[in-house]
Amino acid sequence: MSKVIAEISMSLDGCVAGPDPSMEEPLGVGGEQVHEWVVATSSWRDAHGQQGGEATPESDMLAEVNDGIGVTIMGRKMFSGGSGPWEDDTNADGWWGPEPPFRHPVFVLTHHERETTLMGETTFTFVTDGIESALEQARAAAGDSNIRVAGGAEAIQQYLAAGLVDELLLHTAPVFLGGGRRLFDGAAADLTGKFEGTRIVDSTTGVIHASYKVKDA
């Protein structure tokens, strides 16, 4: 059976994006630093059609996780490129370029109806009737593959709060953002006792890769 995996990178002070997003820094001041480890892996570069990168244990881990994923769910801001003044442009084409790296169905949580769009090998379907509906559509599309809730913070918080996440995969980078968007903003107490740590992947970058599985009821 398909698992729902919430996966996101964050800073040591618990932020997934920095403060004051702008055109120059759509992930907020310093926000790109939490993703530097990903961009350095050979598996990410492969997926983006780029050469090079490092074949580290964390690159293998990333490839392994990605191989199991058949569908991605994301918030609209993640689709359209972070928070910022442009986020009201509900028809923005996203920042994933002509060949987004997903190459599987992506469901975008949004309040704005929009036609399903094919970009390269990735289909983006826009879901306006909530997280349960998006997950239902994701399950239908995923078959036995896993479903990734890829962010942002709000999308992950909503799925966690609804008890719909089977596994939480957190990549904690050794940087500090000092504000911005927190992954856990104070509404997480209900999660206590629901997850257990199960796996920590070796890292060559000082990033901690920790997987938490929901406990059997």
Place this chain on the structure above:
Amino acid sequence: MSKVIAEISMSLDGCVAGPDPSMEEPLGVGGEQVHEWVVATSSWRDAHGQQGGEATPESDMLAEVNDGIGVTIMGRKMFSGGSGPWEDDTNADGWWGPEPPFRHPVFVLTHHERETTLMGETTFTFVTDGIESALEQARAAAGDSNIRVAGGAEAIQQYLAAGLVDELLLHTAPVFLGGGRRLFDGAAADLTGKFEGTRIVDSTTGVIHASYKVKDA
């Protein structure tokens, strides 16, 4: 040369104590959960004169860290037992009991003058003239041993902000407190680039033990 190690346990949502501290839960609602891993180790039990406990890799890690420590610095609330209605009782004897586990000099950051107190094999000295003064006294007492800044959050934040920490040792427990006292409360951006992750200790409890060292200037 003696190192300054800031060491603290926190929740997955970045809190070192839970919300609403009370006599029953001086570390706030659920706050004790972040310390359960410590209490379960044989090395902690040894230090507290108790039998049993588990001789795990993290117990060994704890023993190794403790062996190197010659002096501890803590905030007054950590001395007197968490936040709460009693924290205005500046003469409270602390909650460490007649035989505190430190068995080395402890310097307590406080605004209230108080005589140095010997409890069991631990001397508590109360420092009212700031973190630099406490560190200076700690260095004099420590010799070549390391100095631990043991918490709470405020004490660690102050030493980090002043650039006086050589190593940050964070124990992140797989629990959520959903509020309470955050270790990094938004003032941490200045720390970016100053620390690098160097060591992660195996854990049998789902707790992540990550050590960050200050980079050479």
